[in-house]
Amino acid sequence: MTLYKNGSFVHDSWITIHEGEEISPAGHVIAPLSWWQAERQAFAESHVPIGIRVEPGATIDDFIADLPRFALIALVIPKFQDGRAYSTARLLRERHGFKGELRAIGEVLIDQIQPMLRCGFDAFEISDPVTQAALEAGRIPGVTHFYQPGVNEAPQAGARPWLRQV
Amino acid sequence: MYRYDEFDAAFVADRLNQFSDQVQRRLSGELTEEQFRIHRLMNGVYLQLHAYMLRIAIPYGTLSPRQLRKLAHIARRYDKGFGHFTTRQNIQFNWPALKDIPAILGELASVEMHAIQTSGNCIRNVTADHFAGAAADEIEDPRPYAEILRQWSSIHPEFTYLPRKFKLALSGSPHDRAAIQVHDIGYQLVKNDKGDTGFAVFVGGGLGRTPMVGHKIRDFLAPQDLLAYTQAIVRVYNLEGRRDNKYKARIKILVHEKGFEAMREAVEAEFAADKNELLALPQSEIDRISAYFAPPDLEERPAQSQALTARRASDPAFGAFADTNVAKHRQPGYGLLTISLKPIGGIPGDATAEQMELVAELAETFGHDEIRVSHEQNLVLPHVALDDLPAIYDALAAQGLATANAGLISDIISCPGMDYCSLATARSIPVAQRISERFADGPRAKEIGAMKIKISGCINACGHHHVGHIGILGLERKGVETYQLTLGGSADEGCKLGDITGPGFSYEDVVDAIETVVDTYVGLRTSADEDFLRAYRRVGMAPFKKALYERDSGSDI
Amino acid sequence: MSQVISANRLSDGIVVFRASGGAWVEQLRDAEILPDASAVKAAMGLVEKDVLANHVIEVAAFDVAVKGDHVEPVHLRDKIRAKGPTTHPDHGKQAAL
Ligand code: HEM
Ligand code: SF4
Numbered sequence: 001m002t003l004y005k006n007g008s009f010v011h012d013s014w015i016t017i018h019e020g021e022e023i024s025p026a027g028h029v030i031a032p033l034s035w036w037q038a039e040r041q042a043f044a045e046s047h048v049p050i051g052i053r054v055e056p057g058a059t060i061d062d063f064i065a066d067l068p069r070f071a072l073i074a075l076v077i078p079k080f081q082d083g084r085a086y087s088t089a090r091l092l093r094e095r096h097g098f099k100g101e102l103r104a105i106g107e108v109l110i111d112q113i114q115p116m117l118r119c120g121f122d123a124f125e126i127s128d129p130v131t132q133a134a135l136e137a138g139r140i141p142g143v144t145h146f147y148q149p150g151v152n153e154a155p156q157a158g159a160r161p162w163l164r165q166v
Numbered sequence: 167m168y169r170y171d172e173f174d175a176a177f178v179a180d181r182l183n184q185f186s187d188q189v190q191r192r193l194s195g196e197l198t199e200e201q202f203r204i205h206r207l208m209n210g211v212y213l214q215l216h217a218y219m220l221r222i223a224i225p226y227g228t229l230s231p232r233q234l235r236k237l238a239h240i241a242r243r244y245d246k247g248f249g250h251f252t253t254r255q256n257i258q259f260n261w262p263a264l265k266d267i268p269a270i271l272g273e274l275a276s277v278e279m280h281a282i283q284t285s286g287n288c289i290r291n292v293t294a295d296h297f298a299g300a301a302a303d304e305i306e307d308p309r310p311y312a313e314i315l316r317q318w319s320s321i322h323p324e325f326t327y328l329p330r331k332f333k334l335a336l337s338g339s340p341h342d343r344a345a346i347q348v349h350d351i352g353y354q355l356v357k358n359d360k361g362d363t364g365f366a367v368f369v370g371g372g373l374g375r376t377p378m379v380g381h382k383i384r385d386f387l388a389p390q391d392l393l394a395y396t397q398a399i400v401r402v403y404n405l406e407g408r409r410d411n412k413y414k415a416r417i418k419i420l421v422h423e424k425g426f427e428a429m430r431e432a433v434e435a436e437f438a439a440d441k442n443e444l445l446a447l448p449q450s451e452i453d454r455i456s457a458y459f460a461p462p463d464l465e466e467r468p469a470q471s472q473a474l475t476a477r478r479a480s481d482p483a484f485g486a487f488a489d490t491n492v493a494k495h496r497q498p499g500y501g502l503l504t505i506s507l508k509p510i511g512g513i514p515g516d517a518t519a520e521q522m523e524l525v526a527e528l529a530e531t532f533g534h535d536e537i538r539v540s541h542e543q544n545l546v547l548p549h550v551a552l553d554d555l556p557a558i559y560d561a562l563a564a565q566g567l568a569t570a571n572a573g574l575i576s577d578i579i580s581c582p583g584m585d586y587c588s589l590a591t592a593r594s595i596p597v598a599q600r601i602s603e604r605f606a607d608g609p610r611a612k613e614i615g616a617m618k619i620k621i622s623g624c625i626n627a628c629g630h631h632h633v634g635h636i637g638i639l640g641l642e643r644k645g646v647e648t649y650q651l652t653l654g655g656s657a658d659e660g661c662k663l664g665d666i667t668g669p670g671f672s673y674e675d676v677v678d679a680i681e682t683v684v685d686t687y688v689g690l691r692t693s694a695d696e697d698f699l700r701a702y703r704r705v706g707m708a709p710f711k712k713a714l715y716e717r718d719s720g721s722d723i
Numbered sequence: 724m725s726q727v728i729s730a731n732r733l734s735d736g737i738v739v740f741r742a743s744g745g746a747w748v749e750q751l752r753d754a755e756i757l758p759d760a761s762a763v764k765a766a767m768g769l770v771e772k773d774v775l776a777n778h779v780i781e782v783a784a785f786d787v788a789v790k791g792d793h794v795e796p797v798h799l800r801d802k803i804r805a806k807g808p809t810t811h812p813d814h815g816k817q818a819a820l
Contacts, residue, residue: 080204081287082409083327086323086324109201115323130197141187141188145180160317160318195777199733213781215800216736216808264733264734513810585803595808599810
């Protein structure tokens with residue numbers, strides 16, 4: 001497993017915690033949303049960086065009140081055809097102004113990188129070898145003209161002026 | 167009609183490069199079939215029984231002669247000389263090789279066409295009334311809005327991996343010719359009390375194995391909110407639609423399971439939350455796009471055409487053609503001409519390369535360069551002078567395109583069925599052919615009157631059978647084809663699903679069964695003015711059931 | 724019941740049948756008839772490499788009835804695949820028969 005972020009492979013400084021595992025008080029862990037919901041009091045006074053892992057069935061309302069507390073949100077893509085996280089990502093970035101790391105985990109494949117970037121993801125956990133190789137070669141297949149400006153993209157010349165602009 | 171600007175052209179070229187790359191990666195083995203399938207589907211490439219099939223979008227059914235000529239060329243060069251027009255205003259080619267598809271898409275791009283999003287779990291080709299911009303009863307041309315929706319939904323990053331396919335349809339007239347209530351979202355242009363134009367919006371219609379008529383979620387939506395409201399619906403669906411079972415993944419199931427009221431609230435809440443963003447359509451942009459669809463300059467003509475009257479007097483076949491295939495245009499002296507792709511005994515929706523070229527030529531000579539594809543699998547010349555009808559008729563007749571049956575019993579919608587489709591449980595085209603031969607387009611067909619027969623070769627209902635006046639569904643029981651009949655369905659503004667008559671009929675008997683239904687109707691109607699649908703709604707199923715099943719033959723299962 | 728293995732060729736989608744020795748042929752009469760389930764299983768094992776090598780897709784075995792040297796698919800769907808659309812006698816494999 002590697003981490004691709006902002007255009008290159010980087011060292012992952014976060015530790016993924018599974019259900020029932022101990023959380024280091026130093027933070028820098030990506031814990032399940034359910035863990036956060038159970039433990040949030042314990043971390044109320046601490047300022048260590050916390051990340052949560054959100055399964056696609058969860059709604060934003062389940063954690064939106066604590067949003068400022070998260071430095072990272074990992075959205076699970078159980079199968080590459082599952083597009084729920086795309087909406088969640090856009091809502092987090094655009095409606096709720098989330099500025100932390102938005103990481104795609106699960107079945108993350110090369111042909112979905114572009115739409116994910118356009119929905120506001122900035123980090124990807126990669127385990128598929130073809131995807132790994134393509135990213136290493138700097139090849140992200142996709143198009144270069146869009147009718148809809150993406151999250152944090154400046155509108156392009158010629159893009160429809162009536163469409164959402166960031 | 168809409169013309170690509172530089173941006174549109176670059177967009178399509180871009181997508182072509184992207185898909186060509188995917189095809190190369192597939193052919194070289196870098197992509198597995200499972201990984202590739204989703205891309206080929208999003209570019210309209212299916213695998214059917216005999217070969218690949220390429221489905222090309224004809225947005226809101228509007229074509230130029232140049233485009234139709236290109237389709238003819240593709241039919242000849244890469245296929246077997248014909249194409250199949252479908253109920254979704256697409257054209258399908260049945261024999262293209264995967265390795266040729268990038269070249270075909272390149273040819274299409276040269277005439278501003280593509281196959282983007284004609285398949286896959288995304289927002290599909292946007293369809294609209296085939297009489298748009300010409301019908302006498304129209305409030306406003308829906309195509310500018312269809313074009314706006316088309317652009318907005320093209321490779322939409324958020325909505326490319328929906329739970330299931332998503333279909334939009336628009337109608338600009340109170341009389342719905344676009345079947346909007348059986349679409350995921352249907353938009354009907356209406357006027358409110360203040361005289362403003364906007365949309366009534368329907369959500370959650372669909373056919374397939376669980377057919378449902380859409381619910382009206384909005385009585386009135388201002389045009390500038392079109393995209394924001396659509397985004398709200400699709401977003402709620404994307405987040406909440408079922409993904410555990412593809413047969414329960416359409417928005418109609420979400421609406422059904424969540425409850426329409428809850429769905430409405432969720433959509434309205436999402437719409438309200440997003441409202442301040444810049445998805446609103448400024449009037450200037452609506453006007454800019456609308457200008458592309460400005461009606462042609464039609465020279466004034468007398469309402470009564472002498473040429474037409476004279477020819478009618480001498481040629482009853484022409485008279486029949488003029489009666490059935492010409493609909494009322496909003497400008498006197500003009501008509502909307504339906505070119506039937508339902509020759510008697512022929513394959514509904516098929517057109518040869520030569521036929522396409524002829525229609526292209528007629529559109530140039532007589533039709534102000536416009537052609538439409540109807541969801542009833544016919545072609546339409548939307549602006550023809552009645553004076554020109556005799557000449558057009560003669561040219562059509564020479565290519566077998568002058569069948570005088572638009573709206574009559576032999577104007578049958580049929581899906582490809584088992585002759586092509588890998589999902590089929592029975593054949594549908596040969597059933598259509600036999601019914602067409604039985605009733606033809608002569609006096610008998612005229613006497614029967616308005617009749618919509620719709621045939622699907624499996625429960626996916628691509629042939630719209632649930633909303634046929636008579637619907638035919640081909641199934642398989644113990645290894646043999648059997649055909650279930652439904653009566654009383656309708657896809658127009660009075661949208662309703664048909665009722666199943668009872669046990670199905672064999673391939674051999676199904677045409678007799680249809681004849682029994684038709685004869686029963688003719689026997690019980692109050693007058694020739696009471697069409698099948700009205701008669702059925704008056705008397706109900708009982709007399710038909712009796713005629714179908716209380717006799718020795720017919721009920722074989 | 725006897726079976727034949729068929730697939731679609733990746734490059735053009737055309738229906739092909741597996742002949743003895745592992746070649747893919749376009750006409751059913753040239754296909755290998757597999758007399759029973761174990762023969763089908765063995766042949767399917769050998770086909771795997773063609774799928775992995777991306778020559779063919781949608782591999783499946785279907786039932787056939789053998790009378791003398793005539794092979795006929797049992798189900799309508801497979802008959803149509805082996806011949807071509809019933810509505811276009813000049814299209815598909817039937818054109819060459
Ligand atoms: C031959 C390849 C085809 C395949 C594999 C195919 C597949 C399907 C499937 C699986 C459905 C059901 C979707 C659902 O309920 O979720 C469906 C529905 C539909 N298809 Fe097709 N189809 C094919 C051809 C066609 C053709 C030729 C037409 C037009 C004549 C068409 C138009 C439609 C329509 C109108 C529906 C039902 C409306 C709805 O979406 O609810 N399809 N198709
Ligand atoms: S209704 Fe069934 S048989 Fe007909 S085209 Fe659709 S999927 Fe195929």
